[in-house]
Amino acid sequence: MVVFVLLAVSAGICVGLSRQVNGRLALSGSPMQASFWNHIVGFGALTLVGLIVGGLLPPAEADIPVWAWFGGPIGVVFVASGSWLIARIGAANTALLVIAGQMVTGVVLDMITGAPGNLLPRVAGVVLILCGMALTNRRPGQKRP
Template structure:
């Protein structure tokens, strides 16, 4: 359990590390080029990991709807946007606003899917996040 906690926190740290590194690359190249290298290097690393560990292409993997493959191209825009933003508004602002946007849009998506969520809690969460976003603008 301690190891799981460590892993989960480390995963968060690594999200920040890659955004910081991609941000540095984009300063010398461009956000889209940084995003390209991020995806290519990640693809090579994951291919290597899959070949070592096995199970890279599990049975039934290609039965997913074609729309599901749009996650990759969306990710390209996501990484490029993060690389562009981080030198401009800083790591803390980038992390907080992306997290805030993810949470609020997640709540909205869940409303459309009518997935289970405790509505008063998620609504209060959205209000707190929006208040925080407004606060980043005030002196």
């Protein structure tokens, strides 16, 4: 279990770092250019790893639904919007809002698919993330409305 936790934390660190790098790249051009180069370089890296390790192509008998191929275009929106946002609202706010969006999507998908578990802790997690964002945006001496 510890290995899985460390792998997940490492993946989160990579996401945070890639947002910063893409945000800097977007400042030199546009979010679309940053997304384009992110995906081109990522494609090259994945191709190299795939050629070394193997397993890039799905088995011919794989029954893959059409909607399963939309991860790429969704990733383009994710990278381009993250590149644009990070320069405008900062790394912490971008990360918190992205995580909040992921949590909301996860809760909705769990409800739709009937995943086991209690819904209340998941909703509470989303609320806590949004509270965290509110705290990071609070300035010293700022009065409450």
